Amino acid sequence: MASKKEIGDIGERAARSYIEGIGYNILDVNYRSKYGEIDIVAYDGTTLAFIEVKSRRSTRYGTPGEAVDWNKQKRMIKTAMAYLSQNRTFYSQLRFDVVEVIIKEKEIKQVRLIKDAFQSVGRF
């Protein structure tokens, strides 16, 4: 059985090829700040998308996307703000996406992109 790390790596590779396949331009991967990490930063047209990849072996304990809870969202929003202040990036809109990947026996069963998964509301 694949380890957690392997599952994550396979998932991220699968997510990258999937979003490139539908026309995203990847700008950065595994961007780290003191607040946390963003798996993929990519352009969808002129919209800058911060993408979290969630991989799971099964949906028995809920879909992978459901694991992106409020705390994870807060960390992503803060990291995105850190990214924007470090890099002078052009964008027309910002968006947070989540890619769900289901992996069984190192084989990719399903990839699902949730565009505009959550919004940055409230104060940070």
Place this chain on the structure above:
Amino acid sequence: MLSKIYSCCFIGLEGHLVEIETYISSGLPSFNIVGLPDISVNESKERVRSAIKNSGFSFPTNRITVNMAPADIRKEGTYYDLPIALGVLLSSEQIKPVEPIEDVVFIGELSLGGKLKKVNGILTMAITMKELGYRKLILPSDNADEACMIDGIEVYAASSLEQVVGFLCDEERPAAHSPKAVQNIECLSDLDYLEVKGQENAKRALEIAAAGMHNIILIGPPGSGKTMLAKRLPSIMPDLTQQQALEVTKIYSIAGKLKGKAMVHRPPFRAPHHTISAASLVGGGKIPKPGEISLSHHGVLFLDEMPEFPKKTLEALRQPMENETVTISRVNATLTYPAKFLLAASANPCPCGYHGDTGRECRCSPGEISRYFGKISGPLLDRIDLQLEVGRVELGDLESNAAGTGSAEMKERVMKAREMQYNRFMRKDTQYNSQLSVKDIEEMGMMDPKALDFLRRAYSRLALSARGYVKIMKVARTIADLSGKTMVETGDVAEALQYRISCAKDGI
């Protein structure tokens, strides 16, 4: 996708239509309810999620937003489980109704397994939806009979979410629910005045009280049968009229006290313990709920051992007793509940209980007696039309096998008296003699001139209050009704007077 479903809510005795919109959009899986939901409404998310899964549908893993309009009314309760679940199913396009559902109102609580459970206040909500022009009501089967009391709406009873979906999506619509023939069970309490030995004068007073809905207080030593007498009051009261039954059922419906019955036909009898708080007696809560006085609307409120009740609690009764309604104001709502009740009270004459008893000596000091009885204030006592001393039961009465007056016989007289009142008033706002105004009494010219003269002399001789004067007129009217007389005679006034002064003479 957006869907819209109608449901109902109620605040006090007033219902409101609630529009439940469900929108499913892309985004992380989430489930939010907006539109001023209470905690109890927010909890319905978990029930809805589980009920949908256990009814063979899938719960959408998208962002679900539910809005309840009007958003300025605080929604509480569990009636929205069913409409929310249907909203989710409609928005996720898992079900497609064959007919439009714009004129259907959905009410019901769901269990985790998808079964529908009964809710409170159906009667109020059914009346509201009818007034607003909605014709179809889908609700839990346990509530169906209650809703069927309202003519002009089609009631569909369902026992599960699956069944509701069947109603909406199947080509063949099931027939509307028709209530089982309302069994008019003569649910007379098994208590009977035959069981009370002696105390014929007290029975007479209670008969007058029941006939004219006059308040009554029984004062006597322990063991004289005060409680026994009062508990048998419902056995001599006639059934509620259709209009009264509807009023009482509405209150019981929102209080959740119908206990499987579709309608309350018998006058209610409430006997709260003396530790009751003022709020639960007159009604209260964040959104005020009806209290004991409203639950005994058109029935009996029995306060056993009245001086044991906190003074504050008793004084709260004064205003409702005059107005026959109670208005309760809280931050969230100001509500008015009807409260036309017969107050029956019992009390000992003093702390030891034997003041004025023929057999035993009282051990209380005058101070103790006045303190004890002082809990029942003058104004409250003044509102009690019939004040009666109940003496000890004589051994001869106790052991005799001769049947005294029984409930059946008393009820017959009471019903005759009620009929006379009914024919006299023919007006909706006055139903009992205790509701008569001085103007009514004068206009109807029901007093024999001699009787009036007698009353005038009594007024100045006994220093009666103005209220007392009117109360005696009313009681005398009921006494005359009991014997079927159209005019009130001197004898009737004299009897009424006797119930007034028996306690006053002792200074209590």
